[in-house]
Structure formats: C-alpha cells, structure tokens
Amino acid sequence: MHSPMLVEEVEELEDGKISVLDSAVSILFETESGALFNGERDKFDQYLHAVDEIQQSIKLRNISDYKIRGVNLIQMASERFLLEFQNILEWSINTVEDDTLCCTDCSSCIATSCSLDLLEGDHIGRGALSSEQIYRLRCMSERLNSAGRLQECVDMYKNLRKSMVDASFLRFGIGNWLNCDIRSLAWDEFAKKIKIWIRAAQMCFVIIIPREKQTYEQIFDGFEDVSSDSFLVIVEDFAIQLCNFAEIISYSPVLLQKLFDVLDLYKFLLLYLPDFKATFHSASTKCITSQAERTLQRLADLVRQIISNFEDTVLHEQSNTTISRGTLHSSTRYTMERVIGMVHYNELLTEIITSEPTTSFLGSEEMQYLKVGGRKPLARHLLWIIISLKYNLKSKFKEYKDTHLGHLFLMNNIHYIIEEIKGSYEMLEMIGEDYVTKLNEDVMDEAKSYLGSWDKVLYCFRDEGLQYRVFYSGFSRNALKDRFKILNATFEEIFQTQSTWFVPDLQLLEQLHRSIIEKVLPAYKSFLVQFQSERYIEKYIKYSPEELQNVVCDLFG
Known part of the structure; x- marks a missing residue:
C-alpha cells in the first residue's frame, strides 16, 4: 500500500504544472503573426508543443477556471491554425x-x-x-x-x-x-x-x-x-x-x-x-x-468514318487538268503520305479497324490480292487504298492526248508508290511482297509502252525506199538524203516534245536513259556504218552516236 502524499508535495506538483501551463500560454501569445506560415521549424514545433500542453491540461485538470481558460486558449490557437x-x-x-x-x-x-x-x-x-x-x-x-x-x-x-x-x-x-x-x-x-x-x-x-x-x-x-x-x-x-x-x-x-x-x-x-x-x-x-x-x-x-471517306475519295478523285510534265500527281503524294501516317498508328488502328473494306469491283487481277489470307483488316484497308489510287491514276491516263506521256505519268506515279511502300518495313509487310512485285511489273510495262515513242526513229533505219530499184545494191542519194532529213526531224521532234517531261526519281531516270540508249543507239550505229562509204554522208548526219547519247541523257531532268 502506497503512503499518502503530503499536502505540501501535492501543492508543489500543482504549482509545477501551473508553471508549465503558464509557459505554454506565454508561447501562444508571444508567437508573432506569420511565424507558423514561414517561420523556423523550431518555433513552429514549440507552438505545437504549447498547444498540446494546454489540451493535455484540459483533459487532466479538474479545476474549472483552468479548464475555461484552456478551452479559450485552444479556440484562439484553432483560429490561428x-x-x-x-x-x-x-x-x-x-x-x-x-x-x-x-x-x-x-x-x-x-x-x-x-x-x-x-x-x-x-x-x-x-x-x-x-x-x-x-x-x-x-x-x-x-x-x-x-x-x-x-x-x-x-x-x-x-x-x-x-x-x-x-x-x-x-x-x-x-x-x-x-x-x-x-x-x-x-x-x-x-x-x-x-x-x-x-x-x-x-x-x-x-x-x-x-x-x-x-x-x-x-x-x-x-x-x-x-x-x-x-x-x-x-x-x-x-x-x-x-x-x-x-x-x-x-x-x-x-x-x-x-x-x-x-x-x-x-x-x-x-x-x-x-x-x-x-x-x-x-x-x-x-x-x-x-x-x-x-x-x-x-x-x-x-x-x-474518316478512313472510309478517304477510301472513297481516293477511288473517285477527279482533277480538271493533266500533269503536263508527266510527273507525280498531287493525289499520289497526298494519298501515300496519309497511308504512311496510318502505318505509324498501326497498333492503334489495328484495334479500331476490325471490319473489311467496302470494295468496288475493279477486276479480278487486282481484287485477288485483297483475298490473300493472313492479312488483318487494317492491312486490307491500306491495300485497298493503294489499289484505288492506281485505278484512279489509270483513269487520268485517258486524259492525255500524247499516250506516251501518259505512260510516263503512270510509270512515275506507280514507281513512287513502290518506293513509299518499300521505305517502311511495316508497310511492306502489310501490303505484301506479292503486290509490290505486281506494281514493279506495272512500272516495267509502262516504261516499255513509253519506249514506243522511239519506234518511229527505228522505222527510219529500214532499208526499204533507199535503193535505186529492186535487186540493185546501190542507194539513191536523194532517197538517202531524204531519209536522214526525216530521221533528224524525228529526233528533233522527240527531243523538243520530251524535253519538258520529267522523271523525279534519279534511279528510275537512269534506268529509262539506259533503256532508250539500248533500244536506239545500236540500231543508229549500224545505220551509220551502212552508209559510211557514201559520198557527202557527213553532211546528212546531224547527231553522232555520242551526241545522241548525250542528248538522251539530258531528257527528263
């Protein structure tokens, strides 16, 4: 059993607690305005400790006047807080x-x-x-x-x-x-x-x-x-x-x-x-x-909806004028830019595009590529856009009065499509090597059709009409002179007409120059050799083989 506390000890303890409370009260009144907001941490913590002391005193002390005073102080501190x-x-x-x-x-x-x-x-x-x-x-x-x-x-x-x-x-x-x-x-x-x-x-x-x-x-x-x-x-x-x-x-x-x-x-x-x-x-x-x-x-x-409208626009796009130089059509660039952009969003669009494209019947040769298995709906949509673009370009070919320029136009644009496809591994994978091969064949066909513009030059190399008469081996000077005149005029016509035509791709340009030279130059050399012994022949020749090659290499630039 604990011994009872002496009255003096209780009073001393009470006085100590009152002293602590008075100290806490002093801190509350002495803390300057703004010290809690931007003052030092020590002063802030000191203020908190003072509030805690007062709250603790309210809980432990039974003396009513101290309770009332403590509650008022807490209300003041709360307003301050x-x-x-x-x-x-x-x-x-x-x-x-x-x-x-x-x-x-x-x-x-x-x-x-x-x-x-x-x-x-x-x-x-x-x-x-x-x-x-x-x-x-x-x-x-x-x-x-x-x-x-x-x-x-x-x-x-x-x-x-x-x-x-x-x-x-x-x-x-x-x-x-x-x-x-x-x-x-x-x-x-x-x-x-x-x-x-x-x-x-x-x-x-x-x-x-x-x-x-x-x-x-x-x-x-x-x-x-x-x-x-x-x-x-x-x-x-x-x-x-x-x-x-x-x-x-x-x-x-x-x-x-x-x-x-x-x-x-x-x-x-x-x-x-x-x-x-x-x-x-x-x-x-x-x-x-x-x-x-x-x-x-x-x-x-x-x-x-945007992609569906885009497909329809590509298929039916109409322009009032032809591309005079046979170069790239604005719709080709625009369409391929958008298609490549769609490839960049491949993962996202694969989730959005889940149905097959609504296609028009453009011929079994083109449509068969859409039916190849393993392609996701998005890939079929992109392929359909390119098929539609090619179909639209071919409809523009009909507007060319000079069909050879029209073939050059198709060659340029289809080749551009190929290069854009090959420039992106993802796009090549989606479109498929099989269709790219088909496009390459189209480019070769269009180039071959363009080369037909040089057939009239080859026609000038024939022997028919140059001999004095049948079964006689000599050549008529007048006939030979006229033939060279026609040949030179044909050269001039081609050079003048095609000097404004344009092939933007350098590799394709070199290939086309090479194809023209391989087609025309050997026959031209043989033609010149055939008449090299004729008198005054040099007067009729306007272009040497080297000069002809140089002029050809200046075309389409």
Missing part, C-alpha cells in the same frame, strides 16, 4: 495565378506557344506544396481535429486547392474553347488545340490528380470523419472540362486532315482511361467515367 492553414494554401494559388496572367497576355481565344510551354521546367511544380508545408498542414490538422474543428479545415482545404487546380486549368485556355465552335476551326488551329489538350490532360492525369491525392492523404489520412475520396472535389471540374472538350472533338466533321490529331486524342484517352476509372470510381463521379468511355467510342467511330 485556420488562418495559417489558409495562408499556406493561398500561397499555392498565387504561384499559379501569376502564370495565368502571363499567358493571358500572350493568347486570347486561340492558344499560342505560351500554352504549349506551360509544362516545361518550373511550371510543372507550380501549385505544389513543399514537404515542409505539408508537414505543417498535417500538424495543424491534428490539433484542429482534437479541438473538434477538423471539418472547417477540410472544407477550407478542398475549396482553396480546387481554386489552385482551376487556375492551372485556366492557363491552357481550354475553358474558353468550349464557348466557340472548335469543330469549324481551320486544320492547323484544330491540331494546335488537340496538342494543347493532350498536354493539359497529361498535367491532369500524370501530375495534378496523383499529386492532389497523395497530398490530401498526407494531411488528412487516419481521421475517422474524412473520406479518402473527398479530394475528388478538388479535381473533378478539371476532369469534366477535359472530357467535355474531347466529346466535342468526337462530333467533328469527317475530314481526313484531322485523322492523326483525332488518333492522338484517342490514344491518350485509351492509355489513361483505366487510371481515370480507378480515380473516379465513386457513385457521385461515375458520370465522368461514363462520359470518357462514350467519347472514346465516338472517337473510334469518327476514325472509321
């Missing part, structure tokens, strides 16, 4: 709003490069709370919880952090876009806005949402009356605005120029949809994830 809590959070808003004002000066409704740079360097950290600030907010929230004023603290936090997030969103100007018709913008402005949207969405899903969730948990985790999903109020408006913009884009006109920008948007949504759904999983935010899922599906439908 709430004020300092507000100061820290408002500081984070100001760091973001400064950037917002800066970018308001450099862009109006149409966002500029200022918006594109917002995620670079220091801008990523704008609005973030430091570890020291989080420590102080956590410490103050614990004391406010003990004082029964945690809900005020939570409400203030959500409101002020939401203001910070909203200010971050304003920096991108996306909110203003929703007030104008995004779908009617010119392609370059449309593309710019998609790019800015993706950067803003990255900021939202990669930086802001994870950061806000982590910060919220660091400050309020463990408090019974605080839900872990309460932080969603802070970021949901940002997410809704982003979803609204993406949904507007999904209703855009079916224009090929927008295909790759729409695919970029689709790719981003597809990539982050699982995280998006995991974040906004509560019943109150389910509408956000539902909107994102609908938008993703609509974007996929838009991509399918």
Whole structure:
C-alpha cells in the first residue's frame, strides 16, 4: 500500500504544472503573426508543443477556471491554425495565378506557344506544396481535429486547392474553347488545340490528380470523419472540362486532315482511361467515367468514318487538268503520305479497324490480292487504298492526248508508290511482297509502252525506199538524203516534245536513259556504218552516236 502524499508535495506538483501551463500560454501569445506560415521549424514545433500542453491540461485538470481558460486558449490557437492553414494554401494559388496572367497576355481565344510551354521546367511544380508545408498542414490538422474543428479545415482545404487546380486549368485556355465552335476551326488551329489538350490532360492525369491525392492523404489520412475520396472535389471540374472538350472533338466533321490529331486524342484517352476509372470510381463521379468511355467510342467511330471517306475519295478523285510534265500527281503524294501516317498508328488502328473494306469491283487481277489470307483488316484497308489510287491514276491516263506521256505519268506515279511502300518495313509487310512485285511489273510495262515513242526513229533505219530499184545494191542519194532529213526531224521532234517531261526519281531516270540508249543507239550505229562509204554522208548526219547519247541523257531532268 502506497503512503499518502503530503499536502505540501501535492501543492508543489500543482504549482509545477501551473508553471508549465503558464509557459505554454506565454508561447501562444508571444508567437508573432506569420511565424507558423514561414517561420523556423523550431518555433513552429514549440507552438505545437504549447498547444498540446494546454489540451493535455484540459483533459487532466479538474479545476474549472483552468479548464475555461484552456478551452479559450485552444479556440484562439484553432483560429490561428485556420488562418495559417489558409495562408499556406493561398500561397499555392498565387504561384499559379501569376502564370495565368502571363499567358493571358500572350493568347486570347486561340492558344499560342505560351500554352504549349506551360509544362516545361518550373511550371510543372507550380501549385505544389513543399514537404515542409505539408508537414505543417498535417500538424495543424491534428490539433484542429482534437479541438473538434477538423471539418472547417477540410472544407477550407478542398475549396482553396480546387481554386489552385482551376487556375492551372485556366492557363491552357481550354475553358474558353468550349464557348466557340472548335469543330469549324481551320486544320492547323484544330491540331494546335488537340496538342494543347493532350498536354493539359497529361498535367491532369500524370501530375495534378496523383499529386492532389497523395497530398490530401498526407494531411488528412487516419481521421475517422474524412473520406479518402473527398479530394475528388478538388479535381473533378478539371476532369469534366477535359472530357467535355474531347466529346466535342468526337462530333467533328469527317475530314481526313484531322485523322492523326483525332488518333492522338484517342490514344491518350485509351492509355489513361483505366487510371481515370480507378480515380473516379465513386457513385457521385461515375458520370465522368461514363462520359470518357462514350467519347472514346465516338472517337473510334469518327476514325472509321474518316478512313472510309478517304477510301472513297481516293477511288473517285477527279482533277480538271493533266500533269503536263508527266510527273507525280498531287493525289499520289497526298494519298501515300496519309497511308504512311496510318502505318505509324498501326497498333492503334489495328484495334479500331476490325471490319473489311467496302470494295468496288475493279477486276479480278487486282481484287485477288485483297483475298490473300493472313492479312488483318487494317492491312486490307491500306491495300485497298493503294489499289484505288492506281485505278484512279489509270483513269487520268485517258486524259492525255500524247499516250506516251501518259505512260510516263503512270510509270512515275506507280514507281513512287513502290518506293513509299518499300521505305517502311511495316508497310511492306502489310501490303505484301506479292503486290509490290505486281506494281514493279506495272512500272516495267509502262516504261516499255513509253519506249514506243522511239519506234518511229527505228522505222527510219529500214532499208526499204533507199535503193535505186529492186535487186540493185546501190542507194539513191536523194532517197538517202531524204531519209536522214526525216530521221533528224524525228529526233528533233522527240527531243523538243520530251524535253519538258520529267522523271523525279534519279534511279528510275537512269534506268529509262539506259533503256532508250539500248533500244536506239545500236540500231543508229549500224545505220551509220551502212552508209559510211557514201559520198557527202557527213553532211546528212546531224547527231553522232555520242551526241545522241548525250542528248538522251539530258531528257527528263
């Protein structure tokens, strides 16, 4: 059994506790305004310890006047905590709003490069709370919880952090876009806005949402009356605005120029949809994830419609004028650029394009390549586009009055298609070596048909019409003179006509020069040798074999 404490000892102990309480009270009154916000850690911890001492005294002391005094002190400290809590959070808003004002000066409704740079360097950290600030907010929230004023603290936090997030969103100007018709913008402005949207969405899903969730948990985790999903109020408006913009884009006109920008948007949504759904999983935010899922599906439908329209346009494209030099048609370049771009999105488009192309009957020879097994739907669509392009080019051939120029035109354009296919391993694999072989045969056929323009030169090398009479071996000088005159005129006609024709591919150009020389030069040399003993023959010869070869090699350049 313990011996009873003497009255003197009790009074001494009580006096000691009162002394500690008085010291704590002094600290509360002496701490200057702002010390909790930006003062030294030691002073902040000292203030916390003083509050803890007073709260402990309230729990242990039965003397009513000390209880009343302690409660009043705790209320005073709580007001101080709430004020300092507000100061820290408002500081984070100001760091973001400064950037917002800066970018308001450099862009109006149409966002500029200022918006594109917002995620670079220091801008990523704008609005973030430091570890020291989080420590102080956590410490103050614990004391406010003990004082029964945690809900005020939570409400203030959500409101002020939401203001910070909203200010971050304003920096991108996306909110203003929703007030104008995004779908009617010119392609370059449309593309710019998609790019800015993706950067803003990255900021939202990669930086802001994870950061806000982590910060919220660091400050309020463990408090019974605080839900872990309460932080969603802070970021949901940002997410809704982003979803609204993406949904507007999904209703855009079916224009090929927008295909790759729409695919970029689709790719981003597809990539982050699982995280998006995991974040906004509560019943109150389910509408956000539902909107994102609908938008993703609509974007996929838009991509399918754009590609279908593209196929139809390639097949039926009509131009009012022929390509005078027989070089590449603009539709050939444009079509192959888009096809190659689609190959770059191979993985994504393979998921979107799951049905076969709607084809027109262009002849069994072409259609058989579409029926080759093992090709995925996307590969069949790309092959169908190229088949349609070749068919359309052949329809343009009919517009050429000079059929040889028409054959040169087809040779150039089909060769360009081959080179574009071979320039991408993925594309070659999708189109197939078999069809590329067929295209190479087409190029050879068109080149051979073009070489027919030199047949009239070969016709001048015949013996018929040069002899005095049948069974006589001599040659008529006049006939020979006329023949050379016709030959030289034929050369001149070809050179003059074809001097404006053009073959853009150097390798193809060399092959064509070689083919002309191999066809004409040996026969020309034999023709000259045949008459080399004739008098005055040198007067009739305008081109030596070397000169003829040089002139040929100057063609199509």
